[in-house]
Amino acid sequence: MSLNGIINKGVRIYHTVKFLKLSQVFYQLKYRIATVKSLKPLVAPLHNKHLAFKVETPQVASATNDATFNFLNLQVVFNNNIDWDYQGNGKLWNYNLQYFNYLQQHDLPNHTKQAWLKQIGGWLKDGHLKPEPYPVSLRVMNTIRFITNQKQVEPVIIDDLFAQLSYLNHNLEYHILGNHLLENAFALFMGAHFFNMDTWRQKAKAVLYSELKEQILNDGAHFELSPMYHQIILFRVLELADWYSNADGNDTVFLTFIKTTAANMLGWLKNITFSNGDIPHFNDSADGIAYNSSQLFEFAQQLGIKPVTQLKLAGSGYRKYQFNNYECIIDVGAVGPTYQPGHSHSDALSFVLYNNSLPVIVDTGTSTYQIGDKRNHERSTNAHNTVEIEGTNQSEVWGGFRVGRRAEVTIIKDTANELTAVHNGYQKKFAANHQRNFNFAGDLIQIEDNISGSANLVCKALFHFHPNCNVQIQGNDKVLIDNIATMAFSGATRLEMQHYEMADGYNKYLPAICLAVSFNNDLKSIIAFTSI
Structure with a gap:
């Protein structure tokens, strides 16, 4: 390895380790010594x-x-x-x-x-x-x-x-x-x-x-920000509420705390789950690992625990917009938690879109934890529906479960029909920030991307379509998604179809199409849904 390679590796390790708690370092050393x-x-x-x-x-x-x-x-x-x-x-x-x-x-x-x-x-x-x-x-x-x-x-x-x-x-x-x-x-x-x-x-x-x-965050989400791990931990909380309710001499204050925690977690799961029962596959998430949302809601119902319906998406950094025929969930959260980001992806300002309860624009998903090219790609910015600059990641994901420098996200506007946020993940390398604005109006979604700072950067907005979608480029600025929607672009310099593999569970893949839209500093994307 060259001297520059050694230095870069050392810097990456530093930016990874500096977020750890001292207790983590202490116990890491303790358990290594006393194996x-x-x-x-x-x-x-x-x-x-x-x-x-x-x-x-x-x-x-x-x-x-x-x-x-x-x-x-x-x-x-x-x-x-x-x-x-x-x-x-x-x-x-x-x-x-x-x-x-x-x-x-x-x-x-x-x-x-x-x-x-x-x-x-x-x-x-x-x-x-x-x-x-x-x-x-x-x-x-x-x-x-x-x-x-x-x-x-x-x-x-x-x-x-x-x-x-x-x-x-x-x-x-x-x-x-x-x-x-x-x-x-x-x-x-x-x-x-x-x-x-x-x-x-x-x-x-x-x-x-x-x-x-x-x-468990203020909106009921598990702080690793994976809908799948949220389901896993929610099951454990419900299971504890089940058997502990029947235990001799149980602590009623503790039991109330557990049931309240379960109710809050159910509220978040209800908010994040699509109307057909799917969860968005943000961060490390896949189907077939945890009990699904409907099973968990049924479990809770049998225990007499109801979701807290007044909780709104907040601290988790996810936002959901639901209109007549579509649902859109957006990630404007941070890499987290800071000291344990092992299940985080480099996906700031990404989104997932369903139309009439069917997936249209999806997350690539998670298919493996094995360190290697597949794991690296699935955690990369390129595998998500956001903007990639110069083929690099917003956050420095590496080693399977590590994150070095990470993008910080700031929410600028957050209303019933509009969301604007910016992240600085490209500031250190390219002196550039990515700001994205979502505007929702009936059957239209308008997305505006702005790359501030350096000029002449190679920027690509990525849209990963579900395998069932038939996608066609029309001319230089329009895309047709058969019987679902059209997408029109202003500021695009090139539209290109790329093949990718969507994870359909662990170690299982479906071939699909990703649209890569190249632009300079500004791009406007309009998704207009077809009325049927």
């Missing part, structure tokens, strides 16, 4: 309390009795010789194997589920599989749910469950924080009640109080 390579065998207390789950989770088939597993649209057949550390499909696939969500499948025999729990317990204890707090958290919650519905469970499974919770108690992910620490706390709190461990209970409750207060 846990195997699970310490323990004997569980003689008496445990089965929890009462009133609402059954929706069934998702991902495993068969012959040890065939299907996660993230990738299947592996182990032929009853399961490699619990299998990395052939990447770390996230292996994590899904370790989560044991399939314990809730009715079509898997109970003896098979218990056999697999014993197997993975053995692997953890003999060092074949290193324990990690995140998959441990999800597995213990699934295991407790499973045990609750069984008349008899082999004692070694109970002992291994206790050992994993004991490990988790000493290895909460303070170095990562965010949704990881919340999952740890949900699991430890559930385990504390199962084994009647008061020290675990108090510790987990304190974390849940502090983290939910910090991580």
